[in-house]
Amino acid sequence: MTAATPTTTRRPAFWRNVRVLRVTFQAVFLVAVVGFLLFLLDNTVYNLKQRGFPTGLDSFDYLRQPAGFAIPDSDFRSSQSLLDALIVGVQNTIKVAVLGIVLATILGVLIGVARLSSNWLVRKAAALYVETFRNIPVLVIILFWYLGVMIRLPPIRDAVEVLDLLAISNRGTVVPWFDKVGAGVAFGLFALVAFAAAVVVWIWRTRRFDRTGEPHHRVIWSVGVLLLLLAVGFAVSGRPWTVTTPEVGELSTTGGFRLAPEYAALLVALSLYTASHIAEIVRGAILSVPRGQSEAADAVGLSGFQRLRHIVLPQAFRISIPPISNQYLNLTKNSSLGIAISYYEVTKVTQVSIAQSAPAVQAILLLMGIYLVLSLTIAFVTNLVHRRMTLKGRR
Amino acid sequence: MATRVDTLEPMPEPERPPTRKLTPREWVRENLFGSTLDAILTVLFALLLAWVAYRVGKFVFFDARWEVVERNITNLMVGGYPRDELWRIWAALFVLAAALGFGAGAIGVQRRREIAEGRAYPVGKGGLRRLGPLLLLVVVLLWFAQSFEALVLVVAVSAVGALFNVLGRRTPQRLERYVPLLVLAGVLVAFFVVASFGGVGWNLWGGLLLTVFLAVAAILLSFPIGVLLALGRRSTFPAVRVVCVAYIELFRGVPLIAILFMAFFMIGFFLPEGVDPPSLVTRAIIGFVLFTSAYVAEIVRGGLQSVPAGQIEAAQALGLSPFRTTRRIVLPQALRAVIPALVGQFISLYKDTSLVFIIGLTELLAIAQNITKQPDFLAQGLYVETLVFVSFVYWTGSYWMSRESQRLERRLGLGER
Numbered sequence: 020m021t022a023a024t025p026t027t028t029r030r031p032a033f034w035r036n037v038r039v040l041r042v043t044f045q046a047v048f049l050v051a052v053v054g055f056l057l058f059l060l061d062n063t064v065y066n067l068k069q070r071g072f073p074t075g076l077d078s079f080d081y082l083r084q085p086a087g088f089a090i091p092d093s094d095f096r097s098s099q100s101l102l103d104a105l106i107v108g109v110q111n112t113i114k115v116a117v118l119g120i121v122l123a124t125i126l127g128v129l130i131g132v133a134r135l136s137s138n139w140l141v142r143k144a145a146a147l148y149v150e151t152f153r154n155i156p157v158l159v160i161i162l163f164w165y166l167g168v169m170i171r172l173p174p175i176r177d178a179v180e181v182l183d184l185l186a187i188s189n190r191g192t193v194v195p196w197f198d199k200v201g202a203g204v205a206f207g208l209f210a211l212v213a214f215a216a217a218v219v220v221w222i223w224r225t226r227r228f229d230r231t232g233e234p235h236h237r238v239i240w241s242v243g244v245l246l247l248l249l250a251v252g253f254a255v256s257g258r259p260w261t262v263t264t265p266e267v268g269e270l271s272t273t274g275g276f277r278l279a280p281e282y283a284a285l286l287v288a289l290s291l292y293t294a295s296h297i298a299e300i301v302r303g304a305i306l307s308v309p310r311g312q313s314e315a316a317d318a319v320g321l322s323g324f325q326r327l328r329h330i331v332l333p334q335a336f337r338i339s340i341p342p343i344s345n346q347y348l349n350l351t352k353n354s355s356l357g358i359a360i361s362y363y364e365v366t367k368v369t370q371v372s373i374a375q376s377a378p379a380v381q382a383i384l385l386l387m388g389i390y391l392v393l394s395l396t397i398a399f400v401t402n403l404v405h406r407r408m409t410l411k412g413r414r
Numbered sequence: 415m416a417t418r419v420d421t422l423e424p425m426p427e428p429e430r431p432p433t434r435k436l437t438p439r440e441w442v443r444e445n446l447f448g449s450t451l452d453a454i455l456t457v458l459f460a461l462l463l464a465w466v467a468y469r470v471g472k473f474v475f476f477d478a479r480w481e482v483v484e485r486n487i488t489n490l491m492v493g494g495y496p497r498d499e500l501w502r503i504w505a506a507l508f509v510l511a512a513a514l515g516f517g518a519g520a521i522g523v524q525r526r527r528e529i530a531e532g533r534a535y536p537v538g539k540g541g542l543r544r545l546g547p548l549l550l551l552v553v554v555l556l557w558f559a560q561s562f563e564a565l566v567l568v569v570a571v572s573a574v575g576a577l578f579n580v581l582g583r584r585t586p587q588r589l590e591r592y593v594p595l596l597v598l599a600g601v602l603v604a605f606f607v608v609a610s611f612g613g614v615g616w617n618l619w620g621g622l623l624l625t626v627f628l629a630v631a632a633i634l635l636s637f638p639i640g641v642l643l644a645l646g647r648r649s650t651f652p653a654v655r656v657v658c659v660a661y662i663e664l665f666r667g668v669p670l671i672a673i674l675f676m677a678f679f680m681i682g683f684f685l686p687e688g689v690d691p692p693s694l695v696t697r698a699i700i701g702f703v704l705f706t707s708a709y710v711a712e713i714v715r716g717g718l719q720s721v722p723a724g725q726i727e728a729a730q731a732l733g734l735s736p737f738r739t740t741r742r743i744v745l746p747q748a749l750r751a752v753i754p755a756l757v758g759q760f761i762s763l764y765k766d767t768s769l770v771f772i773i774g775l776t777e778l779l780a781i782a783q784n785i786t787k788q789p790d791f792l793a794q795g796l797y798v799e800t801l802v803f804v805s806f807v808y809w810t811g812s813y814w815m816s817r818e819s820q821r822l823e824r825r826l827g828l829g830e831r
Contacts, residue, residue: 045653052657068682087710138452139445140459147463153814155805157767158772159779163805166797352669359772366671379679387668387676394667 063380073150074380079381085374090363092279101372108368109389114363115391116351122290123350124343127297132327134302137154145298152295158356161288165360169280178267186265192283193265197277206260211254217245285354293350300342304335337408344401348394357388365389474802476625480558482796483803486557486785490815493620493776502621506569506604513600516573518594519582534825536793544821547814551807568722617693620776622807624695627779629764632702633710637756639703640710641749645740647711658711659775665708671769672825677701678773698770706763714753717748734755750826757819768808778806 032041036335063072073080073354082102089097095107102315152160170189173179178188186193187405221241228235253260265277308331316326355366369386437446447453483490492503528534556565585593609615617629646658665673677700682691692700721744729739771780784799785791 046649047655048657050591062679062686062753063683065687083526136455137448137453140456140463144463150813153811154761154765154766154809154816156779156808158768159801162783162797163804165803167801171795250442251828273577293484301708348667354773355669355671356769362528366669366675370675373679382684383672383676384678386672387664390666390672391664391668 050371066379067380069229072321072380078378079385081377083378086372090368090370092277092282093363100378104368104372105365105385105389108363108365109283111357111362112351112364112393114353115354115357115362117283119289119293119354120288121349122286122295123297123346126290126294127346128301130294131305132142132303134298135305149295149298152292153299157288157292157353158359160292161285161356163361164288165281165284169284172280176265180265180267186267189265189280191277191279193277195259195264198263201246206252209256210249212250213252214249217241218242225353252372277311279362281357281360282343284308284360285362289350289353292353293346296346296349300339301335304339305331307338308334329375340401340405344397345406347397347401351393351397352390454698473798476523476657478799478802479794479796480803482788482791482799484558484560484787485790486781486788487737489785490778490781492619494783495619495621495623496614496705497745499614503610504567504571506607506830508574509600509604509607511571511575512578513597513604515578516582516600517597518591520585521588522579523583523585524590544818545814547810551810554806565581571646616695619695619783622778624777625764627768628695628702628767628770629760630704631699632763633756633760635699635703636707636710639707641745642755643707643711644714644718645716648789658682662708662711666707666712670705671772672764673705674698674769674773675703690695694773694775697773698773702763702767705725706759709759710756713752714748715760716755717750717752718744720751722746728773753826754819757815757822761819764812764815765808778807 022308030036048383067074072078082105082325083100085098086095086101086104087097088094088104090104090107093107115297130145133141134149136142136145172187172189175190178187179187218241221237224235224240225236227233230238271394312324312330312334316330321329354364357364358367358370361367366386369382446456469809488500494499495503525534552568556568560745575688583594611679616624616627643662644659646654647662649655649658677697678694681697685691691697725743726739729743734742767777768779770777771783774780776784782804783797786794786800788798
């Protein structure tokens with residue numbers, strides 16, 4: 020290329036030098052962006068000062084003030100600080116998100132499989148479910164479960180009791196729960212040992228399977244060992260826990276564990292809504308497994324369940340991890356809609372504290388930061404799983 | 415992707431697997447009672463579905479007290495919009511019907527020609543059946559409105575739509591490329607008929623009108639921003655890339671309600687002294703645009719990645735500048751591929767507009783909640799009636815759009831391998 024043109028030692032003029040142009044352009048771009056952000060920051064600081072809010076290093080000192088509001092269904096009292104309130108809020112968010120993710124996954128996979136059932140009625144019922152829940156705003160579903168179901172349940176003295184195990188009323192659903200009556204330390208040690216033993220058994224069964232190819236049944240083995248050791252430990256350490264069932268009184272229930280109506284409504288609504296999206300993902304993933312795989316499974320004589328369990332679902336699962344992890348993120352973010360039914364998750368706590376004269380700018384930035392951390396954590400975990408599940412050497 | 419091979423002989427049709435004609439009896443046996451487990455499942459699900467149908471039917475046709483919806487149907491549609499100016503909304507509906515009818519006609523005739531010339535394949539059934547969910551919505555709304563005037567106007571609007579549909583089919587072929595612009599212009603004219611010329615500013619809009627306006631305004635405004643962000647994310651300039659990635663990840667990692675809070679509580683702080691903060695509806699639009707543009711950016715990025723590298727290399731070999739490569743080669747292909755995903759984003763935006771109810775705007779859901787607190791209906795627990803009505807309105811709209819987007823996906827031959 021250069022051979023044809025006479026070589027020049029002269030460099031191009033600097034305004035035509037690509038490297039100079041690139042650096043200049045980026046510098047101008049950065050200056051514009053940073054300048055805009057500084058402009059906003061400057062205005063914000065000015066406006067905050069006008070209203071008498073601190074803007075310096077003490078901006079977040081408001082978190083040490085007493086909250087001035089109580090959080091229902093928690094030990095939080097209004098004399099505790101706003102920081103403590105936020106921590107309770109984050110805990111409530113996580114409580115909904117974790118259980119919601121588990122329920123939505125189970126329901127979503129079941130419905131996704133049902134959508135491809137050979138049974139016409141099952142297929143149509145699953146399609147009806149998906150099309151119904153996918154096309155209604157999640158906020159409407161949440162309000163429906165709260166206003167239309169949970170608080171319409173009978174009052175406590177007429178609570179519906181199911182086999183003495185559940186007590187359902189408009190003050191929440193009470194389920195049997197463990198109650199601590201003795202020292203739990205000994206049992207805790209037993210539990211640790213049992214868990215370690217279960218892991219060892221799991222590894223042993225896996226290795227044996229790798230060596231001999233005999234069925235490993237590692238789930239049955241290790242869970243069996245775990246339960247057995249736990250039962251022995253429970254008896255030996257003097258039965259430190261008992262199960263209490265709910266007793267319905269005139270104005271309240273005693274015993275058991277109470278799920279507040281707000282929590283139950285949010286959990287059910289988020290699970291149902293997200294399950295409809297997960298079902299679609301699972302269906303798409305199953306359809307994307309080449310049909311030859313199923314036919315081969317049939318040809319070697321696997322049963323329908325075995326085909327699903329060992330051939331189709333593992334391959335479908337692998338492709339569906341990224342979109343499903345997106346749904347987990349959505350569920351976590353949608354838990355902020357608990358605000359509409361006064362479930363005290365972190366958004367509701369922020370809203371109430373702004374109403375209680377916390378500075379809006381700091382409080383909202385903090386809220387966004389908390390959600391970013393939650394989102395990044397979920398993304399990190401699902402990425403780890405994805406990396407482990409991806410076939411090596413295939414991208 | 416189907417490729418056409420030009421041969422002298424027409425390609426022989428591939429032989430299809432033989433299809434059996436099943437008698438109803440055989441069909442039932444194969445699809446419902448294939449095995450013992452199947453039979454059990456069929457009975458269980460039949461009972462379950464019958465129970466759901468019974469409960470829903472009993473509620474909708476006997477137990478529900480629809481009076482709360484009937485008396486507030488205008489509130490639910492337009493909220494606090496001044497009643498003297500309702501004619502503007504009807505006029506806007508006429509304009510919209512004309513524009514959309516014309517566009518549908520022009521695109522339909524274009525499609526038919528492509529199919530006839532073998533450049534495209536027919537997809538599903540066409541015609542009025544595609545409007546099914548929307549027709550259902552209109553019938554239910556008219557039922558609740560119980561107004562002869564509204565019925566006449568709806569019939570007139572439909573007639574105008576049908577008329578312009580016929581006109582659209584006669585579009586000369588060389589003008590076809592301007593049809594999308596014409597439709598967009600129609601939407602804008604409809605907007606100005608309501609909002610300008612002594613009309614009603616959007617701060618007074620409410621109900622379904624506000625819901626649809628928020629969704630349309632947000633998607634139209636976030637589209638260009640999203641495209642720029644997507645291009646920026648794939649830019650060769652590290653500085654531009656970092657800024658775009660930061661923006662996208664920030665707004666995708668945070669729930670919409672937190673962004674709406676930001677738009678409502680913080681915008682006032684961002685502005686210099688002496689500048690009045692924008693109205694509540696404007697703030698909501700800003701919040702939605704900030705949020706949606708990040709999602710649009712990710713969708714468009716997917717489209718950009720789907721453009722084969724050879725296309726760009728070919729453009730460079732022809733000596734096109736980077737700008738023209740993007741404008742003429744990359745973007746047309748990328749955007750075409752992401753239309754269904756953008757429709758999906760619009761659907762979720764349409765549903766997400768319900769969140770502004772938390773901030774205190776009177777869109778559809780807020781009105782549905784507020785009318786249960788009217789003196790005549792107070793403390794009667796009519797939440798279920800209004801929520802079912804609202805769900806129905808959201809459901810018909812977004813179900814219709816998702817069906818259309820699936821159709822579009824098949825038509826563009828995406829997701830086929």
